[in-house]
Amino acid sequence: MEAIVASLPETPPAGDAPGQEDGAKRRQIMEGARSAFLAGFDAASMNDIARTAGVSKGTLYAYFDSKEALFEAMIREERAQQPERQCLFPDEERDPGAALRIYGRRVVAKVTRPDSIAQIRVVAAAASKFPRLGQAFYEAGPFFGIVRLRERLDGFVAEGTLAIDDTELAARQFIDLCLGDALKRLLFAVVETLTPDEIGETVDGSVALFLKAYGAPTRG
Numbered sequence: 001m002e003a004i005v006a007s008l009p010e011t012p013p014a015g016d017a018p019g020q021e022d023g024a025k026r027r028q029i030m031e032g033a034r035s036a037f038l039a040g041f042d043a044a045s046m047n048d049i050a051r052t053a054g055v056s057k058g059t060l061y062a063y064f065d066s067k068e069a070l071f072e073a074m075i076r077e078e079r080a081q082q083p084e085r086q087c088l089f090p091d092e093e094r095d096p097g098a099a100l101r102i103y104g105r106r107v108v109a110k111v112t113r114p115d116s117i118a119q120i121r122v123v124a125a126a127a128s129k130f131p132r133l134g135q136a137f138y139e140a141g142p143f144f145g146i147v148r149l150r151e152r153l154d155g156f157v158a159e160g161t162l163a164i165d166d167t168e169l170a171a172r173q174f175i176d177l178c179l180g181d182a183l184k185r186l187l188f189a190v191v192e193t194l195t196p197d198e199i200g201e202t203v204d205g206s207v208a209l210f211l212k213a214y215g216a217p218t219r220g
Helices: 023-037 046-053 057-063 067-081 096-111 114-127 131-159 167-187 196-214
Strands: none
Touching (some): 023 067, 046 057, 096 131, 096 167, 096 196, 114 131, 114 167, 167 196
């Protein structure tokens, strides 16, 4: 898959802020934008964003010449905060079942937080108009998590503790097992949050099913 994330610039576009010196004002605008975009990309106007950020409309346009540019900057800035990037795999754990239970709990707990769900809703609603941003969000978060898990599954296969032909497919399957139903219920507002017990039960069941499919045959 082409690394679309890399196509988004790391630094603000030229002209975003006069002299590039007012970082505090830019952060103030970004915080206001995050709050305003929770209502949806289409619902949030530049007037709304300026009001929420506590700046004049003229100041807002001095930093960002359009709502689209501001939205792109927000996605770019939040790439490092994607839940999947914050969840470390327990590399010290040599047992695949134990490692997957720990990792699965971390991922589900992070991805299903209210702020994460709100962000997913906003990006999903805007993706049809701005597919590049939707793709960038996917690569920075969900796909990053798949790659990280695939690399660890490769290690278990090399150690002989798992038997997997396609570790990327297996990584996708495991994450879908852990998140699929829970994420749907949260996105459609069937439930507001998941309890630790619900997360644990879902992950434990996912690990058990995963190991039935991919556990290495016992020797002897």
